Amino acid sequence: MLNIIKEYYKCNIARFAEYRADFFIGITAITLSNVAAMVLFWVIFQAIPNINGWNFWEVVFMLGIMDLSIGIWHVFLSGVTPWKLERLFQNGELDRIILYPINPLLHLFIKNLDDDGIGDFLSGILILAVSSMNINVVWSISKISILLIMVLSGAAIFTSIALIMTAIGFWTIRTQWMSDLLWAMTDIVQFPLNIYNPAIRFVFTFMIPFGFLSFYPAQMFIGSGEYLTYSYMTPIVAIMLMLISYRFWKFGLKNYTSVGH
Amino acid sequence: MYKEVMEQAFKTSLAYRSSFFSWIVVSSLKLISMWFVWTAIFNASNSAVLNGFTFESMMTYIAVSVIINSIIGSMLEFRIENDVKQGQIAIGMTKPFSYPVYCFFTEIGGKILSFLVITIPMILISIFFIKISMPQNILLFLISIILGFLINLSMVFLTGLWAFFSGGSIWGIRMSRIFIGEITSGSMIPLYFYPEAIKNVIQILPFSYVFHVPLSIYIGRFSFIESLNGISWQIIWLSVFAFILFIAWNRCKKKIFVYGG
Numbered sequence: 001m002l003n004i005i006k007e008y009y010k011c012n013i014a015r016f017a018e019y020r021a022d023f024f025i026g027i028t029a030i031t032l033s034n035v036a037a038m039v040l041f042w043v044i045f046q047a048i049p050n051i052n053g054w055n056f057w058e059v060v061f062m063l064g065i066m067d068l069s070i071g072i073w074h075v076f077l078s079g080v081t082p083w084k085l086e087r088l089f090q091n092g093e094l095d096r097i098i099l100y101p102i103n104p105l106l107h108l109f110i111k112n113l114d115d116d117g118i119g120d121f122l123s124g125i126l127i128l129a130v131s132s133m134n135i136n137v138v139w140s141i142s143k144i145s146i147l148l149i150m151v152l153s154g155a156a157i158f159t160s161i162a163l164i165m166t167a168i169g170f171w172t173i174r175t176q177w178m179s180d181l182l183w184a185m186t187d188i189v190q191f192p193l194n195i196y197n198p199a200i201r202f203v204f205t206f207m208i209p210f211g212f213l214s215f216y217p218a219q220m221f222i223g224s225g226e227y228l229t230y231s232y233m234t235p236i237v238a239i240m241l242m243l244i245s246y247r248f249w250k251f252g253l254k255n256y257t258s259v260g261h
Numbered sequence: 262m263y264k265e266v267m268e269q270a271f272k273t274s275l276a277y278r279s280s281f282f283s284w285i286v287v288s289s290l291k292l293i294s295m296w297f298v299w300t301a302i303f304n305a306s307n308s309a310v311l312n313g314f315t316f317e318s319m320m321t322y323i324a325v326s327v328i329i330n331s332i333i334g335s336m337l338e339f340r341i342e343n344d345v346k347q348g349q350i351a352i353g354m355t356k357p358f359s360y361p362v363y364c365f366f367t368e369i370g371g372k373i374l375s376f377l378v379i380t381i382p383m384i385l386i387s388i389f390f391i392k393i394s395m396p397q398n399i400l401l402f403l404i405s406i407i408l409g410f411l412i413n414l415s416m417v418f419l420t421g422l423w424a425f426f427s428g429g430s431i432w433g434i435r436m437s438r439i440f441i442g443e444i445t446s447g448s449m450i451p452l453y454f455y456p457e458a459i460k461n462v463i464q465i466l467p468f469s470y471v472f473h474v475p476l477s478i479y480i481g482r483f484s485f486i487e488s489l490n491g492i493s494w495q496i497i498w499l500s501v502f503a504f505i506l507f508i509a510w511n512r513c514k515k516k517i518f519v520y521g522g
Contacts, residue, residue, distance in 0.1 A: 021427060022427075022432075025433030025434060026432070028433065028437060029432070029434075029436035029440065030436070032440040032441065033436065033440045035440075036444050040443070040449055043450050044302060044454070047302070047311050048302055048305040048306050049305070051298075051302060051305050052301050052305070176283070177280055181283065181286065184290050184291060185290075187291070187294070191294070191298055191301075195298060196297045197297065200294075
């Protein structure tokens with residue numbers, strides 16, 4: 001199994017080397033998208049000192065954690081998304097994937113590495129480095145390990161939600177609109193969750209727990225400790241979501257094969 | 262003849278009904294989240310007026326920006342990219358009108374439909390839920406918005422033509438354009454929030470003539486003279502883009518003939 005993954009990763013890297021211009025433009029575009037968010041925050045904070053108790057660098061710190069999580073998803077786990085499923089249906093690739101003696105989900109993941117995610121990853125590290133200098137977060141070994149756990153959990157949470165939305169596509173066939181929804185939701189959690197009303201907070205904590213991408217994990221490093229209980233829950237939420245989303249994906253796939261494909 | 266092209270585009274667009282619905286959902290989500298974000302920002306400020314905006318005028322600004330977005334939103338560059346890759350563009354040359362003209366009228370045809378099913382519902386949502394105020398000068402606003410639409414369409418078309426020169430994907434270029442636009446157009450945050458020096462630099466770029474100028478006319482930030490000045494600059498930008506388009510398209514045509522397409 002490890003051998004297959006290794007071979008696929010080699011092919012992926014060869015593919016990136018082939019389209020070198022795309023590689024640089026893609027990374028630039030993704031980095032720009034993250035810098036754009038930071039610039040917009042900066043402009044807002046020209047007018048006010050803080051937003052519901054969070055200053056500019058704290059908000060940017062939350063953004064950095066989310067960028068790292070999304071970076072991991074983007075590079076390694078973005079092979080299964082609503083916008084890619086539609087294409088898998090159309091060109092019949094999914095039917096082929098099912099026939100291989102390897103788990104279809106794993107197959108799609110390792111087959112489709114995306115180098116653009118390196119842009120997310122780099123800008124995430126940059127944003128975290130700059131912001132932590134400005135809010136006196138000192139990176140010790142233990143803090144880096146906590147960050148690692150939080151970022152991996154965030155990546156798992158994002159992947160799981162994306163997977164569930166993709167699997168809905170087994171019934172709706174058209175999936176483009178769910179991708180718009182997915183990105184709109186990540187835009188919402190770029191802001192500290194406590195500026196929203198309880199209903200929205202509830203949705204992004206318990207239903208579509210994107211709060212665990214930025215706001216809650218960041219509380220391990222900043223803030224008064226008010227939301228620390230939630231921060232500790234982050235890895236548990238990740239594990240639970242992975243189990244649920246995988247079951248749902250399998251259920252969707254079974255539905256797809258049983259209609260006679 | 263152009264009427265047929267538009268009609269055809271209108272009917273093709275009808276096939277993407279689910280994307281209309283998603284546009285409205287995503288735009289409404291954006292309005293809701295912006296409502297909370299700006300509530301928090303105005304709460305954080307000591308005065309009820311921020312850079313000349315009250316909370317109400319800010320929400321009007323955001324809602325009209327979302328409406329403008331629904332008017333200018335375009336997938337044309339992907340269609341051009343597709344036409345280039347599939348060689349459809351050479352077939353397009355046998356048609357009795359030039360390819361750019363053809364693209365223009367298909368775009369208008371699709372826009373008529375999206376105006377009915379996206380823009381009008383968004384206007385109604387904005388009037389009933391956000392309670393937006395009416396434009397200060399509706400005639401100048403309409404002129405300005407049409408010019409903004411055309412400026413944006415030229416940029417979209419140029420992005421599509423990039424497929425000719427790169428041979429690869431236009432995704433990165435498109436994303437870069439969109440994110441630079443996000444920061445410099447005034448679509449997310451009014452340019453009045455930027456420091457004066459940065460604002461002056463930003464206005465050298467074409468993006469502010471798509472959002473900033475029509476929006477400033479709408480909310481009455483521009484005097485009559487300033488509005489005319491803004492519109493003149495829009496006309497200048499449109500002429501510049503028309504010229505660039507003309508040159509770029511002629512080079513593309515040459516390229517097609519050289520390869521014997």
